Amino acid sequence: MSAHGDVDLGHTVAGWTGTAMGLLGLCVTGLAVVTVSPPLALAGAGIVAAAAAATWALHLLGWGKPSGPRPREEWSWKVRDRAARQGHPDCLGCRMAGRRPTAAAAPEPAAAAPEPAALPHPATGPEVVAAR
Numbered sequence: 480m481s482a483h484g485d486v487d488l489g490h491t492v493a494g495w496t497g498t499a500m501g502l503l504g505l506c507v508t509g510l511a512v513v514t515v516s517p518p519l520a521l522a523g524a525g526i527v528a529a530a531a532a533a534t535w536a537l538h539l540l541g542w543g544k545p546s547g548p549r550p551r552e553e554w555s556w557k558v559r560d561r562a563a564r565q566g567h568p569d570c571l572g573c574r575m576a577g578r579r580p581t582a583a584a585a586p587e588p589a590a591a592a593p594e595p596a597a598l599p600h601p602a603t604g605p606e607v608v609a610a611r
């Protein structure tokens with residue numbers, strides 16, 4: 480059992496790559512602040528931007544994960560997401576790439592309840608009509 484319990488934390492190739500690159504970019508930007516170097520600050524910002532692009536690209540290639548929990552057999556970071564080509568529902572990255580998941584077949588509508596006008600009114604039911 481891990482320190483986090485029995486949960487899917489979403490460790491993926493896209494996540495690890497983006498985190499490592501983003502951390503490197505922030506370290507370079509921090510070094511630029513300490514050394515007062517605008518070119519180094521731009522390089523750090525460029526690395527952070529590249530981290531976002533690399534994470535997005537890896538997600539679209541199936542090395543990320545969809546939103547929500549995954550089945551236990553897919554928790555390993557080595558497992559590719561086969562649904563990435565069609566796009567994930569409610570995923571901004573997939574929508575930005577033009578991937579729209581196909582809508583699931585709409586469920587059949589339930590049998591319609593009878594209209595209120597078709598129901599006998601309690602004051603005009605057969606018993607009441609016969610009593611008049």
